[in-house]
Amino acid sequence: xxxxxxxxxxxxxxxxxxxxxxxxxxxxxxxxxxxxxxxxxxxxxxxxxxxxxxxxxxxxxxxxxxxxxxxxxxxxxxxxxxxxxxxxxxxxxxxxxxxxxxxxxx
Amino acid sequence: xxxxxxxxxxxxxxxxxxxxxxxxxxxxxxxxxxxxxxxxxxxxxxxxxxxxxxxxxxxxxxxxxxxxxxxxxxxxxxxxxxxxxxxxxxxxxxxxxxxxxxxxxxxxxxxxxxxxxxxxxxxxxxxxxxxxxxxxxxxxxxxxxxxxxxxxxxxxxxxxxxxxxxxxxxxxxxxxxxxxxxxxxxxxxxxxxxxxxxxxxxxxxxxxxxxxxxxxxxxxxxxxxxxxxxxxxxxxxxxxxxxxxxxxxxxxxxxxxxxxxxxxxxxxxxxxxxxxxxxxxxxxxxxxxxxxxxxxxxxxxxxxxxxxxxxxxxxxxxxxxxxxxxxxxxxxxxxxxxxxxx
Numbered sequence: 478x479x480x481x482x483x484x485x486x487x488x489x490x491x492x493x494x495x496x497x498x499x500x501x502x503x504x505x506x507x508x509x510x511x512x513x514x515x516x517x518x519x520x521x522x523x524x525x526x527x528x529x530x531x532x533x534x535x536x537x538x539x540x541x542x543x544x545x546x547x548x549x550x551x552x553x554x555x556x557x558x559x560x561x562x563x564x565x566x567x568x569x570x571x572x573x574x575x576x577x578x579x580x581x582x583x
Numbered sequence: 584x585x586x587x588x589x590x591x592x593x594x595x596x597x598x599x600x601x602x603x604x605x606x607x608x609x610x611x612x613x614x615x616x617x618x619x620x621x622x623x624x625x626x627x628x629x630x631x632x633x634x635x636x637x638x639x640x641x642x643x644x645x646x647x648x649x650x651x652x653x654x655x656x657x658x659x660x661x662x663x664x665x666x667x668x669x670x671x672x673x674x675x676x677x678x679x680x681x682x683x684x685x686x687x688x689x690x691x692x693x694x695x696x697x698x699x700x701x702x703x704x705x706x707x708x709x710x711x712x713x714x715x716x717x718x719x720x721x722x723x724x725x726x727x728x729x730x731x732x733x734x735x736x737x738x739x740x741x742x743x744x745x746x747x748x749x750x751x752x753x754x755x756x757x758x759x760x761x762x763x764x765x766x767x768x769x770x771x772x773x774x775x776x777x778x779x780x781x782x783x784x785x786x787x788x789x790x791x792x793x794x795x796x797x798x799x800x801x802x803x804x805x806x807x808x809x810x811x812x813x814x815x816x817x818x819x820x821x822x823x824x825x826x827x828x829x830x831x832x833x834x835x836x837x838x839x840x841x842x843x844x845x846x847x848x849x850x851x852x853x854x855x856x857x858x859x860x861x862x863x864x865x866x867x868x869x870x871x872x873x874x875x876x877x878x879x880x881x882x883x884x885x886x887x888x889x890x891x892x893x894x895x896x897x898x899x900x901x902x903x904x905x906x907x908x909x910x911x912x913x914x915x916x917x918x919x920x921x922x923x924x925x
Contacts, residue, residue, distance in 0.1 A: 517627075517632070520631065522631040543771075546769070550745050550767070552713075
């Protein structure tokens with residue numbers, strides 16, 4: 478199990494154990510993290526699971542691929558550390574990952 | 584009086600479930616007309632994820648979303664459904680004879696004894712961009728589509744986005760507008776490379792401006808824009824702007840169906856699980872837009888729903904007629920309708 482923390486826009490922390498191979502988005506939905514909508518269900522087709530990766534983790538999480546960058550065009554207030562959480566797969570190296578939920582999704 | 588298109592069943596939404604409804608209704612000799620806000624059939628499958636494989640269609644271990652749409656079109660072809668694309672249904676009225684009159688946003692009028700709402704997540708509508716305070720300018724200075732190019736003549740135009748719509752209109756409106764500034768959050772585009780190259784060439788010739796950044800504010804009064812603030816890599820830039828065209832993709836909204844007097848539950852339409860009928864007899868709801876205990880938003884659930892719905896629709900359209908349950912595998916009369924011989 479890998480530990481994940483979502484920080485909602487109001488500052489509430491959501492700590493959870495995530496299974497390796499699952500997506501960060503799936504864990505947000507399972508734990509009812511407010512502000513993660515994931516309208517398309519993880520198909521990288523909607524940009525409503527947008528998160529900011531904590532600065533300490535951006536290198537390990539990595540950069541979005543071209544298709545994800547394209548979808549990020551539709552997200553709200555995109556920052557250099559923006560990612561779509563449906564495109565981040567949980568793995569051992571991400572144990573302790575912290576992501577923040579933006580003020581709104583699109 | 585506008586011409587009235589009459590059909591047995593009017594289907595709102597041409598996604599996979601709306602398409603398969605044509606098949607099940609067709610087996611009972613009901614003629615269908617489908618209306619969709621998109622310019623082609625397939626709904627979310629065609630618009631959101633055409634190339635993604637779907638793994639839970641029975642009999643297809645893996646099929647692309649567009650592949651499924653193509654197969655459904657092939658499957659319903661014998662029933663010769665009619666399609667109206669780029670249309671949104673607006674009003675619905677119940678007539679004295681029990682049928683329904685449905686009007687579209689293009690003022691076309693349809694009359695049908697049965698209406699099937701297969702509208703999925705709702706109608707695809709332009710997404711409002713994340714620009715604070717944009718609402719009062721919408722429809723006055725900010726537009727989400729170009730109906731007439733003349734409306735942009737002589738204006739300082741700001742186009743926001745990086746897809747084909749944004750690039751195409753940048754190129755097409757450049758000769759008409761007083762000035763054109765294209766704003767996109769990064770120098771890479773989703774649009775066709777050819778359009779992007781043309782845009783850069785025109786920028787070289789100082790025929791238009793391209794700004795990397797995100798629009799963060801608007802200035803103007805009474806719905807009339809005067810300038811836009813663009814947050815770029817080197818800070819804020821103020822750009823003259825009297826017309827803006829943001830292209831931020833599409834989102835799904837229930838739209839005017841919400842005003843049809845049906846019971847709703849959090850933007851879903853509750854139905855019974857025998858007929859998939861709404862609170863108004865003669866109006867059915869199938870697929871992602873309906874709700875009943877245990878509902879799963881799966882394409883295969885929608886397929887099941889339309890099979891049962893078709894039985895109930897037949898009872899409305901041909902009252903008193905005995906409904907014979909038949910298999911396509913063995914019934915020669917069904918095979919005749921499908922144009923195949925057993």
